[in-house]
Amino acid sequence: MIPNQELAKEIIAKRVAKELKDGQLVNLGIGLPTLVANYVKEGVNIIFQSENGMVGMGPAPEKGKEDKDITNAGGVPVTIMPYGAFFDSSMSFALIRGGHVDVTVLGALEVDQEGNLANWIIPGKMVPGMGGAMDLVVGAKKVIVAMQHTSKGQPKILKKCRLPLTAKGEVNMIVTELCVLEVTDKGLVLKEIYKDTTIDEIKSLTEADLIIPENVKIMDI
Amino acid sequence: MIPNQELAKEIIAKRVAKELKDGQLVNLGIGLPTLVANYVKEGVNIIFQSENGMVGMGPAPEKGKEDKDITNAGGVPVTIMPYGAFFDSSMSFALIRGGHVDVTVLGALEVDQEGNLANWIIPGKMVPGMGGAMDLVVGAKKVIVAMQHTSKGQPKILKKCRLPLTAKGEVNMIVTELCVLEVTDKGLVLKEIYKDTTIDEIKSLTEADLIIPENVKIMDI
Amino acid sequence: MNKVVDIEKIKPLFKNGMTLMIGGFLACGTPEKLIDLLINLNVKDLTIIANDTSFPDKGIGRLIVNGQVKKVIVSHIGTNPETGRLMNEGKLEVELCPQGTLIERIRAGGSGLGGVLTPTGVGTIVEEGKQKIVINGREYLLELPLRADIALIKGSIVDEFGNTFYRGTTRNFNPIIALAADTVIVEAENIVKIGELRPEDAMTPGVLVDYVIKGGE
Amino acid sequence: MNKVVDIEKIKPLFKNGMTLMIGGFLACGTPEKLIDLLINLNVKDLTIIANDTSFPDKGIGRLIVNGQVKKVIVSHIGTNPETGRLMNEGKLEVELCPQGTLIERIRAGGSGLGGVLTPTGVGTIVEEGKQKIVINGREYLLELPLRADIALIKGSIVDEFGNTFYRGTTRNFNPIIALAADTVIVEAENIVKIGELRPEDAMTPGVLVDYVIKGGE
Numbered sequence: 001m002i003p004n005q006e007l008a009k010e011i012i013a014k015r016v017a018k019e020l021k022d023g024q025l026v027n028l029g030i031g032l033p034t035l036v037a038n039y040v041k042e043g044v045n046i047i048f049q050s051e052n053g054m055v056g057m058g059p060a061p062e063k064g065k066e067d068k069d070i071t072n073a074g075g076v077p078v079t080i081m082p083y084g085a086f087f088d089s090s091m092s093f094a095l096i097r098g099g100h101v102d103v104t105v106l107g108a109l110e111v112d113q114e115g116n117l118a119n120w121i122i123p124g125k126m127v128p129g130m131g132g133a134m135d136l137v138v139g140a141k142k143v144i145v146a147m148q149h150t151s152k153g154q155p156k157i158l159k160k161c162r163l164p165l166t167a168k169g170e171v172n173m174i175v176t177e178l179c180v181l182e183v184t185d186k187g188l189v190l191k192e193i194y195k196d197t198t199i200d201e202i203k204s205l206t207e208a209d210l211i212i213p214e215n216v217k218i219m220d221i
Numbered sequence: 222m223i224p225n226q227e228l229a230k231e232i233i234a235k236r237v238a239k240e241l242k243d244g245q246l247v248n249l250g251i252g253l254p255t256l257v258a259n260y261v262k263e264g265v266n267i268i269f270q271s272e273n274g275m276v277g278m279g280p281a282p283e284k285g286k287e288d289k290d291i292t293n294a295g296g297v298p299v300t301i302m303p304y305g306a307f308f309d310s311s312m313s314f315a316l317i318r319g320g321h322v323d324v325t326v327l328g329a330l331e332v333d334q335e336g337n338l339a340n341w342i343i344p345g346k347m348v349p350g351m352g353g354a355m356d357l358v359v360g361a362k363k364v365i366v367a368m369q370h371t372s373k374g375q376p377k378i379l380k381k382c383r384l385p386l387t388a389k390g391e392v393n394m395i396v397t398e399l400c401v402l403e404v405t406d407k408g409l410v411l412k413e414i415y416k417d418t419t420i421d422e423i424k425s426l427t428e429a430d431l432i433i434p435e436n437v438k439i440m441d442i
Numbered sequence: 443m444n445k446v447v448d449i450e451k452i453k454p455l456f457k458n459g460m461t462l463m464i465g466g467f468l469a470c471g472t473p474e475k476l477i478d479l480l481i482n483l484n485v486k487d488l489t490i491i492a493n494d495t496s497f498p499d500k501g502i503g504r505l506i507v508n509g510q511v512k513k514v515i516v517s518h519i520g521t522n523p524e525t526g527r528l529m530n531e532g533k534l535e536v537e538l539c540p541q542g543t544l545i546e547r548i549r550a551g552g553s554g555l556g557g558v559l560t561p562t563g564v565g566t567i568v569e570e571g572k573q574k575i576v577i578n579g580r581e582y583l584l585e586l587p588l589r590a591d592i593a594l595i596k597g598s599i600v601d602e603f604g605n606t607f608y609r610g611t612t613r614n615f616n617p618i619i620a621l622a623a624d625t626v627i628v629e630a631e632n633i634v635k636i637g638e639l640r641p642e643d644a645m646t647p648g649v650l651v652d653y654v655i656k657g658g659e
Numbered sequence: 660m661n662k663v664v665d666i667e668k669i670k671p672l673f674k675n676g677m678t679l680m681i682g683g684f685l686a687c688g689t690p691e692k693l694i695d696l697l698i699n700l701n702v703k704d705l706t707i708i709a710n711d712t713s714f715p716d717k718g719i720g721r722l723i724v725n726g727q728v729k730k731v732i733v734s735h736i737g738t739n740p741e742t743g744r745l746m747n748e749g750k751l752e753v754e755l756c757p758q759g760t761l762i763e764r765i766r767a768g769g770s771g772l773g774g775v776l777t778p779t780g781v782g783t784i785v786e787e788g789k790q791k792i793v794i795n796g797r798e799y800l801l802e803l804p805l806r807a808d809i810a811l812i813k814g815s816i817v818d819e820f821g822n823t824f825y826r827g828t829t830r831n832f833n834p835i836i837a838l839a840a841d842t843v844i845v846e847a848e849n850i851v852k853i854g855e856l857r858p859e860d861a862m863t864p865g866v867l868v869d870y871v872i873k874g875g876e
Contacts, residue, residue, distance in 0.1 A: 025866050045660060047866055051541065052467040052493075053611045055866050056858070068470070069598065069610035075468030075497075075521065080610075082854030083660055083820040085861030088613045088645070089467075089493070090549050093542030094770030094838055097562060100867060116565075127529070127536075128520025129494075135542035135562045139771050168565030246649050266443060268649055272758065273684040273710075274828045276649050277641070289687070290815065290827035296685030296714070296738065301827075303637030304443055304603040306644030309830045309862070310684075310710070311766050314759030315621055318554030318779060321650060337782075348746070348753075349737025350711075356759035356779045360554050389782025546772070555763070556776030556792065556799035575773065577803065582773035586794065609859065642826065642860075 001150075001178075001205070002196065008148050008177035011194060014039045014221040015175050016105055016146050020046050024102035025095075027051060027136055030074045033105040033146050047083070049101055051132040053092050056084020073132065096132065097139035104140035106133060108147045108174075110161045113208040115171040115183040117145060118163035130166060137167040149176035155207040157181070157188070178202050180219060187211050192219040222371075222399075222426070223417065229369050229398035232415060235260045235442040237326055237367050237396050241267050245323035246316075248272060248357055251295045254326040254367050268304070270322055272353040274313050277305020294353065317353065318360035325361035327354060329368045329395075331382045334429040336392040336404040338366060339384035351387060358388040370397035376428040378402070378409070399423050401440060408432050413440040443636060444602040446654045449479060452627060455592060456480065459512075461489040463548065463590040463619035464502055468494055468521060471612030472501035473596040473629030475657040480505060487512040491548065491588055493541065493615050494518040495525040506534070515588065517541035540568060543585050545618055551587035552621025558585055593623035595646070596657065600630035601637070604651025605644035613645065620646045629657035660853060661819040663871045666696060669844060672809060673697065676729075678706040680765065680807040680836035681719055685711055685738060688829030689718035690813040690846030692874040697722060704729040708765065708805055710758065710832050711735040712742040723751070732805065734758035757785060760802050762835055768804035769838025775802055810840035812863070813874065817847035818854070821868025822861035830862065837863045846874035 002008040009032055017039035020026055027049045028034050037059070040046050048057040050072045057072060058079035066077035080086070095101060110118040117137055120130040137143050150156060157174065174181040179202050180192040189211045193202060195218050203210060223229040230253055238260035241247055248270045249255050258280070261267050269278040271293045278293060279300035287298035301307070316322060331339040338358055341351040358364050371377060378395060395402040400423050401413040410432045414423060416439050424431060456479075466472025480488075481504060488511050495516055496503035503522045505511050513535040519525040528534035539547070540562045550558055559582035563569050573584040595616045598609035606628055608616055620626050628651050673696075683689025697705075698721060705728050712733055713720035720739045722728050730752040736742040745751035756764070757779045767775055776799035780786050790801040812833045814823035823845055825833055837843050845868050 049866075050611070052470070053614050054858075055864050067610065069612050071468065071470040071611050073467070075470060080858050083818070083822065083865055084858045085822055085864035085866075086608075086610055086613060086858045087861075087864065088608075088617050089541070089545040089615050090618050091864075093545055094766070095864075095866075097542050097560065097771030098769050098838055099771060100838070127526055127538075129516065129518035129538045130540050130568075131494075131518040131520075132541040134540040134566065134568065138562045138564075139542075165566045167562075270649075271828070273687070274831050275641075276647050288827065290829050292685070292687040292828050294684070296687060301641050304601070304605065304648055305641045306605055306647035306649075307641045307825075307827055307830060308644075308647065309825075309834050310758070310762040310832050311835050312647075314762055315549070315553030316647075316649075318759050318777065319552050319621055320554060321621070348743055348755075350733065350735035350755045351757050351785075352711075352735040352737075353758040355757040355783065355785065359779045359781075360759075386783045388779075550775075554778065556778065556794040556797065558767075558775050559773030559801075561771065561773065575801070577773040580773065584776075584792070607859070613859075642824070642830075 009035060011177040011221060012146050012175055015180060015219055016144055019144060020044065020103060025049055025055065025100060027101050027104045027140065029106040031107050033107060036105055049095065051092050051096060053087050053089060054080060054084060056081040093135055096135045099139060099141060101140040103142045103144060104136040105144045105146050106137065108145045108156060110156055110158055110163050111145050111171055111174055112158045112161045113187045115169045116161045117166045117171050118161040119166050121164050123164065133166050137170045143171050145171050145174045147176060149178045150205050155205055158207045159209065189213060190216050192217045194219045230256060232398040232442060233367050233396055236401060236440055237365055240365060241265065241324060246270055246276065246321060248322050248325045248361065250327040252328050254328060257326055270316065272313050272317060274308050274310060275301060275305060277302040314356055317356045320360060320362055322361040324363045324365060325357040326365045326367050327358065329366045329377065331377055331379055331384050332366050332392055332395055333379045333382045334408045336390040337382045338387045338392050339382040340387050342385050344385065354387050358391045364392050366392050366395045368397060370399045371426050376426055379428045380430065410434060411437050413438045415440045445604050445651060446602050446633060449655050452653050452655065453483060455625060456483050456485045458485050459487045460592065461491065461590040463593040463623055464490060464492045465595045465614065465616035465619055466492065466501050467611065467614040469496045469501035471596050471608065471614050471616055473594050473657060474501060476594045476627065476629050477501055477504055480510065481508055484510065486510050489513040491515045491590055495522040497521050498524050515539060517544050545615060547585050547588045548618050548622045551589040552618065555587065557587060560585055588622065590623040592625045592627060593619040595620055595626065595628045597628045597630050599632045599634060599639060600628050600654055601634050601639045601648065603636050604628060604648035604654055605639050606646040607639060607643045608645050617646045620650045626651050627653045627655065630654055631657055662821050662868060663819050663850060666872050669870050669872065670700060672842060673700050673702045675702050676704045677809065678708065678807040680810040680840055681707060681709045682812045682831065682833035682836055683709065683718050684828065684831040686713045686718035688813050688831050688833055689713065690811050690874060691718060693811045693844065693846050694718055694721055697727065698725055701727065703727050706730040708732045708807055712739040714738050715741050732756060734761050762832060764802050764805045765835050765839045768806040769835065772804065774804060777802055805839065807840040809842045809844060810836040812837055812843065812845045814845045814847050816849045816851060816856060817845050817871055818851050818856045818865065820853050821845060821865030821871055822856050823863040824856055824860045825862050834863045837867045843868050844870045844872065847871055848874055
């Protein structure tokens, strides 16, 4: 376990950043996934999409230089890169649902060994709504779930999601502070583990069945 | 009969022009309907749509002042009024099919007493294609057929169209050089006749059944 | 051709029980002066179709807090706790719709389409009560059109005829809802004379607009 | 980030039997230099999806006259007598599609929709072989998506990243086909540096574009 929350998030964000390839169009969800942008390597040009109507989203503006007309999907002022474009919501989701977004990175409440994802509602408790998440998960070419491995010690990687789904069988990869899992037809394959954990620890913190190949690599971040 | 073709077309165009009300968005088909624009009264502002991607279409440019990037649906250079807008084809047909076009004026090969229209194909002979006509006839709030009453002496206003239809039951009004017909649930009502014709002559040149009210007006153009 | 009116002029348009579409994404691109007007008029039992219910002190959020809304059709309510509270108390009906589906439903309503087939929501509770159609072996949900009585739009630069240019990310739902309502009102940050906007910049053609009112900057 | 290439570079992309979408409306907004290239390469058995087959001496019309086309999916062929002649001789397959339906089918193909329901064509031969769906008592045709291997686009001002601005009525099918093809090539009337186009003017976002080539003016 990585009790330090900040370190956990940093590990996840760094590892996800390594999945992004030069020239890709990427949508980062609110919260933890947003941190990924901070760890993209120099020389790797990633184009960020914001589903409220922009590609080429840039970093946060300097204090006092905020432009009220340029915000991200969280309603927060951002900037746009010189190669960026603004458009309306129907174009934004044409890009998303039409397979033009290469990678989407989202958080999860639960994810399971069939690639199902639940991240938009806890009935009777928290009903934020799905926003653009359902379209992103269905439409993006690659779906990466970026989340802490457990929630209050309880597994979030399950045999079968119990919460209402965001999408069925669309997740391709799960990155936590402990490991990298690939979703395959046969189930979840453990690809990498963090240097300070063990396969046994990961198994103990995961409800889903894990396929453990012979050579599980140490997460390189 | 009005043997003078030019006069016939002028009568039709003048009469259709009177149907257009201030502020309406109007699409004029290629050919005869285009002439309607010449007869709109001073002070009546009609906004013309061209389905290739413009509202606020203006008159033909002066010779030598053509702009290759501003053409109408016939591919011919036109101008745009200061209140006009350019857009793509999906927006253009959102306007058309979405009921935002108040009036469309089209020619016809045949029209019938149920408001059916045929104007896009003579199988084995002439297959120009429907272009935007099917969408216009289905989508516009009011559909006016503007055509000469007969073709080579043969009726074009039929009991039932014989050619493949452009749309079913969408025509609201038929304007020829001889008369104005309104399409109603009960059939075609003769509303006006041209000053130099008679109801009997119109009947003899029309295959469709006509409903003749007590007071048929003289066409006021 | 001049559609610019004093805000007094449009007051009679609003009635209790109406369906409104309102532009904006978390208040970016929302016509705040028109929201002020709705609060002033205190019209009730509104159905609001929009991306979200904003924050309690901004845009649509203010109508929620002021108890004027009977139902919302939105993709997200998480930024306005009052929406969730009223929903849980049974005082506000919330229909959640995936964002991409919501904007397509509005576009369909405004462009004469009977519906669209989307893969979004298949296998989730979003599919409940909806027709499923299989195309080339893949399941799609048939999503139906949405329309409103009035659309409230925020434009950055608007000419007197209603041609509207949206700056930055203020565009979002605005140009699409302009297609899907019986009456369209644009709140303009800047009003210019006819002819001052390039025809290519009229992201909403003025022909769709009924009234232009001057908003704040 | 610079996608501007010499026209030689894109030659290997074209193969016999491909499906191409080509922008333009009666040649206004058609990339003529890319048409030149196709004629030069003499690729055959093409399927072309476009608004029309233009005139015999312009745009797509030239490919028809040159005998390179196996099938067209268009709304209109009346301005090119050669299209009709080849069709009647059984040498060219012509699928006619209402213009509004055609652009929606392309948009659906480019935006992940499984289809759209349109009232256009109901009660005509256009409905043959298509599923009819009744929504609120009105009949609609289920029209299916279209996609292509390559989209050929004409832009008025294009930056090196591919962001494209269309002047006047040259826009027509161009921004929609840019969504619906595996490879997108823009012929630019004017090429500018990245940053010289306002982000609001990128009617086709550069992220959709693979190659930019310099066209004539």
